[in-house]
Amino acid sequence: MRQGHRLDLLADGNHFFPAMLAAIDSARHYVLMEMYLFESGRLADRFIAALIDAADRGVQVHLLLDDFGSLKLQAHDRVRLRTGGVILALYNPLRLGRLSANLHRDHRKLLLIDGRVAFTGGSGITDDFDPSIRTRRWWHDLMLRIEGPVVHDWQRLFERTWRQSSDAALPALPTKLPEPAGPHATRLVVNDGRRREIQRHLVRRLSDAQQRIAISVAYFVPPPRIRATLRRAARRGVKVDLILPGRHTDHQSARYAGRRFYTQLLRAGVRIHEYTPRFSHVKLMICDDWVSLGSANLDHWTLRWNLEANLEFEDTDFAATALAQFTADLAQAREVDLPTWMARGHRARAREWFWSLISSWLVRWEAIRPPRAPVRRG
CATH class of the missing domain: 3.30.870.10 (Endonuclease Chain A)
Known part of the structure; x- marks a missing residue:
């Protein structure tokens, strides 16, 4: 730092x-x-x-x-x-x-x-x-x-x-x-294809959290390790709140792919809130007094392919400022409860299945292809 x-x-x-x-x-x-x-x-x-x-x-x-x-x-x-x-x-x-x-x-x-x-x-x-x-x-x-x-x-x-x-x-x-x-x-932390500092630091902080995890991101299609770490945190008594986009978003496909994971998270005690007034494009992660803010979402593009950069803080005062903003956003979000979620219709389930399938296929396809460096100059 x-x-x-x-x-x-x-x-x-x-x-x-x-x-x-x-x-x-x-x-x-x-x-x-x-x-x-x-x-x-x-x-x-x-x-x-x-x-x-x-x-x-x-x-x-x-x-x-x-x-x-x-x-x-x-x-x-x-x-x-x-x-x-x-x-x-x-x-x-x-x-x-x-x-x-x-x-x-x-x-x-x-x-x-x-x-x-x-x-x-x-x-x-x-x-x-x-x-x-x-x-x-x-x-x-x-x-x-x-x-x-x-x-x-x-x-x-x-x-x-x-x-x-x-x-x-x-x-x-x-x-x-x-x-x-x-x-x-x-401190500045980056993802650049070789380094995945943002993901690595987040997983460590999620694992160490004692009281509060608060995450607000525009695109939520996290890998298994992050999903498992969130579930474990909720089960050991950490208050875990996610603010995710509601119906207002610029990529409905990403929203449906991420909703595929709601059931497992809700059952573990993670509280999920969908932001309703407009599209929330925020990228904010809080674990107790640790804060990460910048360009990074929790999706495959962020964690595998994009150049990303966040600032991290371990600061009680700034964590309070960030949490106050998160709490203000929380007041404008609709909580998704497990009984209502389980009663959703077949059309919504089909969309979740389809877009999560496409998302998983894209990750597997990229993983088996030989690496090709991006063309940089232009």
Whole structure:
């Protein structure tokens, strides 16, 4: 754990987007931005304008987008960025005949300003996350604003991924750690195909939890080890609550695949709550005073194929802040009880069976194929 951080947990786009845009406006040396979802629209227009304005001031602006996640970024917006002085790179361009390689995506979300402040969390740059645009059905999410030494670790992580994706030179990045900015301790953990730190740390914390496990994720298709660890925790008396998407989601297939596991979890004493007002895109995991927040869900893409990055905390004060947000979300979720769940209809059961079969087949198919490295540059 690195010491000395200021942390601001920001809920929903009406709070974190203005903070992110203000940070870009304050940049004097460089802006590094890495995003999975970046789609043309009113919100993207605001970020494109802010990035171009920064470049006009002489700030070096590097924007790294996942090729699949940015498919809806229109050609004219890409031209605007490049002609406006923004250096744009695409991670792992999609290629026909390379399904295995195409599965590897950059799902991280990062905005880093001058080596002094960073933002990370679950949001993308699409109108869906902005309550001022989608006034009734915006996507609920969290972002974290960070100041302190761990910003240096985010910077080096961005640098490694950028060099895999582009030959364009990065600005000279400082080698000195940022000065301590607050009382909190944190560490950066990653998944990148070779390292699976996020999953490994989560399993250990689930196993060690004594009082409380609280998990909110947008996609829940966990591997057997995580499911078993959750069941064991509930059976030994740990309070285990999951907040998962209800009917509002952008991937019904993932929702049905994950619901296949509800019965075994409910029988073990795990409490499952489906978020009802809108799509909850949050990625938050709490085990007692340990918190993990960032880009990672609990599904096959997160745990096997994606580039992911979370921040971890062992901090009573920040754990209380995170748990307060989780509790507020819990108040807007509908609990799934075992008798009602067991009485669900045949159509729902058939969908769960079908999509869990597809999910299992995809994992087995990938496991038996020879590894194929993703095509990086674009």
